[in-house]
Amino acid sequence: MTQTPAPGGRRLLSLAPTRHGSRSLMTCRYRCGNACDHAEPNRSDAGHVGEEIRKVVERRALLKGAAWGSGALVLGLGASAPAAASPGAPRASEAAAKPRGKRPKYELAKVDFRPVAPNRRDAVTTARGFEHDVVMRWGDPVLAGAPEFDVRNQSVAAAKTQFGYNCDYVGVLPLVEHRNDRRDRSLLVVNHEYTDPELMFPTGLYDETTATAISMANYGMSVVEIKRGVQPGNWRRVGNLTRATHNRRVHIDTPFRLAGPAAGSELLRTTADPDGVTVLGTMNNCAGGTTPWGTVLSGEENFNSYFDLPEGESLDERYTEAYARYGITGAGSGWSAVQERFDLSVEPREPHRFGWVVELDPYAPDEAPVKHTMLGRFKHEGANVALSKDGHAVTYMGDDERGDYLYKFVSAKRMRPGTGQRARAFNKRLLTQGTLYVARLTGDGAEDGVYDGTGEWLPLCTDTESFVEGMSVEEVLVFTRLAADKVSPTRMDRPEDVEPNPVNGKVYAALTNNSRRGSSFPVDEANPLDSSMVRASIGAPLTSASGNRNGYVLELSPQGRDHASTTFGWDLMLVCGDPEAPETYFAGFDKSQVSPISCPDNVSFDDLGNLWIATDGNALGSNDGIFRVPVAGPERGLVKQFVTMPVGAEACGPLIADSSRSLFFAVQHPGEVDGATFEDQVSTWPHTDDFPRPSVCVAYRNR
Numbered sequence: 001m002t003q004t005p006a007p008g009g010r011r012l013l014s015l016a017p018t019r020h021g022s023r024s025l026m027t028c029r030y031r032c033g034n035a036c037d038h039a040e041p042n043r044s045d046a047g048h049v050g051e052e053i054r055k056v057v058e059r060r061a062l063l064k065g066a067a068w069g070s071g072a073l074v075l076g077l078g079a080s081a082p083a084a085a086s087p088g089a090p091r092a093s094e095a096a097a098k099p100r101g102k103r104p105k106y107e108l109a110k111v112d113f114r115p116v117a118p119n120r121r122d123a124v125t126t127a128r129g130f131e132h133d134v135v136m137r138w139g140d141p142v143l144a145g146a147p148e149f150d151v152r153n154q155s156v157a158a159a160k161t162q163f164g165y166n167c168d169y170v171g172v173l174p175l176v177e178h179r180n181d182r183r184d185r186s187l188l189v190v191n192h193e194y195t196d197p198e199l200m201f202p203t204g205l206y207d208e209t210t211a212t213a214i215s216m217a218n219y220g221m222s223v224v225e226i227k228r229g230v231q232p233g234n235w236r237r238v239g240n241l242t243r244a245t246h247n248r249r250v251h252i253d254t255p256f257r258l259a260g261p262a263a264g265s266e267l268l269r270t271t272a273d274p275d276g277v278t279v280l281g282t283m284n285n286c287a288g289g290t291t292p293w294g295t296v297l298s299g300e301e302n303f304n305s306y307f308d309l310p311e312g313e314s315l316d317e318r319y320t321e322a323y324a325r326y327g328i329t330g331a332g333s334g335w336s337a338v339q340e341r342f343d344l345s346v347e348p349r350e351p352h353r354f355g356w357v358v359e360l361d362p363y364a365p366d367e368a369p370v371k372h373t374m375l376g377r378f379k380h381e382g383a384n385v386a387l388s389k390d391g392h393a394v395t396y397m398g399d400d401e402r403g404d405y406l407y408k409f410v411s412a413k414r415m416r417p418g419t420g421q422r423a424r425a426f427n428k429r430l431l432t433q434g435t436l437y438v439a440r441l442t443g444d445g446a447e448d449g450v451y452d453g454t455g456e457w458l459p460l461c462t463d464t465e466s467f468v469e470g471m472s473v474e475e476v477l478v479f480t481r482l483a484a485d486k487v488s489p490t491r492m493d494r495p496e497d498v499e500p501n502p503v504n505g506k507v508y509a510a511l512t513n514n515s516r517r518g519s520s521f522p523v524d525e526a527n528p529l530d531s532s533m534v535r536a537s538i539g540a541p542l543t544s545a546s547g548n549r550n551g552y553v554l555e556l557s558p559q560g561r562d563h564a565s566t567t568f569g570w571d572l573m574l575v576c577g578d579p580e581a582p583e584t585y586f587a588g589f590d591k592s593q594v595s596p597i598s599c600p601d602n603v604s605f606d607d608l609g610n611l612w613i614a615t616d617g618n619a620l621g622s623n624d625g626i627f628r629v630p631v632a633g634p635e636r637g638l639v640k641q642f643v644t645m646p647v648g649a650e651a652c653g654p655l656i657a658d659s660s661r662s663l664f665f666a667v668q669h670p671g672e673v674d675g676a677t678f679e680d681q682v683s684t685w686p687h688t689d690d691f692p693r694p695s696v697c698v699a700y701r702n703r
Contacts (some may be wrong), residue, residue, distance in 0.1 A: 029221035042402075082130075088472045105607075107701055109610050117621030119622055123646055130700065131700065135698055136695060140237070141161065141162055142249050144241040157212055164190075165191030166668050167222075167668060169191040169289065169653070171186070172655060185227045191221055191286065191287075192222065195218050208337075225246055254369070255697075259374075259432050271346075287299055292415060294361070294363065297355070297384070300371075301400055309332070309344055309345060322482060325481045326481065346568070380399070380400075385500075392564050394413045400494055400496045402515070403491040410438050441490040453571075471483050493548050495510075496601050505557075506555055509603075513599050527548065553629075576598055599619060600615055601616035604655055611628070623645045625644040625645060627639050647670065648672045669692055677688050
C-alpha cells in the first residue's frame with residue numbers, strides 16, 4: 001500500500017495493493033511471521049480434486065453463456081432454495097445480563113439500516129441511527145493498583161495489570177446468575193493476539209530486550225467487569241477496580257494446566273516442567289467462544305514464529321518433520337533473549353506446548369486456565385460449542401493456514417444441566433474425553449448453479465484409541481496436522497472462525513482467502529476460484545499469485561440437524577468480492593443490492609439467527625468492516641455493511657449481546673500501515689492520544 005502526502009502532513013492511503021491484498025507487510029510480519037511469503041506447510045496430497053472442478057465450471061459457464069476465455073465466469077446464477085428457519089422462539093447466543101424495563105427486543109436483528117458505504121476514514125463509522133463507544137483501550141487499568149497508562153513509562157509489571165494489545169475475540173457473560181445484587185453487570189472477556197513494537201514504543205526510548213519483555217506481557221487475555229450505560233445497548237467498564245473482583249489479566253507467565261490424553265506426554269515435557277502438565281502463558285490468541293456451561297474457549301493461532309534458533313545450531317532432528325508442518329523454522333522474534341525456553345536449541349519441545357484451545361472460567365479468577373490436548377494442536381482460530389440432540393458437547397474448529405482443515409470434537413459424556421458448582425465442575429471436564437474428527441467435502445458437480453455437496457467427519461482418535469496408522473493418541477493430538485494429512489481431508493482456503501448457528505442448527509465457517517489456490521492448491525468445488533476465474537478488484541490487477549482473493553462463507557448442514565452426526569451437507573453461501581464481478585455469489589440474492597465484502601474472518605449470530613461477519617484484509621480497496629446477512633427467508637444472502645474500521649485496522653469479535661441491542665467488536669491494529677512509526681503515525685484512533693490504541697467498542701441505537 002502506497003502513501004501520499006496530504007494537507008497538514010497527514011498521509012493518505014492509495015488503493016494500490018500490496019502483494020497481500022490490503023493487509024500491510026507490517027501486519028503480516030508481526031501477526032503471522034509473513035506466512036504468505038513462505039512455502040505453505042501442507043505439502044501433502046490430501047484433498048486434491050485435480051481438474052474436475054475446472055471441467056465442471058467450464059461446462060457450466062457455457063450453459064450460462066459466460067466467456068471463459070476472457071477469464072469472466074458467471075457463477076451462482078441459479079439461486080438455492082432459502083433455508084427455513086427453525087420453528088419456535090429464537091434462542092439466545094452469548095448474551096449479557098437480561099435488561100430491566102421495556103426496551104425493544106432484537107433491535108440489531110430486525111432494524112432496516114442503510115448500509116455504510118466503503119470508505120478509507122480514520123474512524124469507526126456505524127450505520128445511520130447508531131453510535132458506538134470505546135469500552136476498553138490498550139493500557140487501561142484492569143486490576144486494582146494498576147498505574148495509569150503512560151506510553152513513555154511502560155514496564156512489564158504495569159502491562160500485567162493493564163488491558164493488553166491487539167484485542168481479538170470478544171465474549172460477554174452475565175453476572176446476574178452469580179451476583180444477584182449486580183443485575184446490570186457483565187464480564188467482558190477479550191483475547192490479546194500480538195503486538196507491534198513500531199507503533200507501541202517511542203523510537204529509541206526502550207532497549208530491544210526491554211521492549212520485547214513488555215510486548216510479551218501484552219499478550220494473553222483480559223477479564224473485565226462492565227456495567228450497563230444510560231442508553232439501551234450501551235456498556236462501559238466498572239471504574240472502581242477494588243469492587244471488580246472478577247477482573248483478571250492472563251499473560252505470558254500465567255500458569256496453565258494441560259488436560260486430556262496428551263497431558264504428561266514426553267512430547268510436552270521440558271526442563272522447567274519435567275512432568276509435562278504445566279505451561280506458562282498463552283500467545284497469539286485469536287478467536288474463541290463461550291461454552292454452554294459458562295466458560296470461555298480461546299484459540300492459540302500463529303505461535304510458530306516465536307521460537308529462536310541461535311546461529312550455528314540445528315533443529316532437533318526428532319521433530320524436523322513436525323516443525324516443518326507447523327512452520328517452525330527457528331527464525332523467531334527474539335523472545336529467547338527474555339526467556340530461554342523460546343530457544344529451540346535449549347527447549348525443543350516448548351513449541352509443542354502452544355497451538356491449543358484454552359479454556360478459562362471467568363467466574364473463577366483464581367483458577368488456572370486449561371489447555372485442552374483432546375482438541376488437537378494446530379493454528380486454532382477459535383473453538384465454538386453446540387450440544388448434540390442427546391446433550392454431547394460438539395466443538396467446531398478451523399486451522400487458519402492456506403490449505404489446512406476443518407475439525408470438530410464430540411465429547412464422550414453428556415453435559416449436565418444447571419449452574420451449580422458440581423454441574424460446572426463436571427462440565428469443565430467434558431473436553432478431555434471424546435472423539436476428534438477432520439472434515440472431507442465432496443462436490444456434487446455444480447450443475448445446480450451453486451457450489452454444494454456432501455461431507456463426512458473422519459475420526460482421528462478418541463481419548464484411548466488412535467485411528468491413524470503408525471501414530472499413538474498422544475502423537476495424533478500433539479502433531480494433529482500430520483495425523484490429518486494421512487486420512488485425506490479437504491484442504492481449505494484458510495478456515496478461520498467456525499460457529500454453529502443456535503437458531504437454524506447449521507454451522508458457518510469463514511474461509512478468508514488463499515493466494516495460492518490454483519497453483520499450489522488445485523481448485524475443487526468447495527474451493528472453486530483461482531486467478532483465471534476472478535475479475536480484478538478496483539486498482540488491483542491480477543497476478544499469478546492472486547488465487548482466491550476475497551474468500552467464502554461455507555454453510556454446513558449436519559445430517560438430521562444433529563451436531564454429533566458424522567455426515568453433513570454443505571454449500572458456499574457466499575462467494576465474496578465485488579458484487580459487480582461475475583464470480584461472486586450471495587446465496588442467490590440480487591447482487592445489485594448487496595454490500596461489497598472481502599476476506600471474511602470472524603462470524604457471530606444475533607437472536608434471530610442472522611449471520612454477522614467481520615473482515616480482515618479487505619482486498620477491494622476500503623477499510624475492513626462488519627456485515628449482517630440473513631441466512632433464511634426472502635432476504636437470505638442480503639449482505640449489508642453495518643460498521644467500518646479505522647485506517648489499517650481489522651474488525652474482530654463480533655458479538656451480538658443484550659437481546660440483540662448491542663454489537664461488541666474489537667478494533668485490532670489501527671494504523672498498522674507500512675512505513676508508520678511511533679513518531680509518524682498513519683492513525684491516531686480512538687483519537688485520545690497522538691498514537692493508536694487497539695480497543696473494544698460497543699455499538700447501539702442512538703436515541
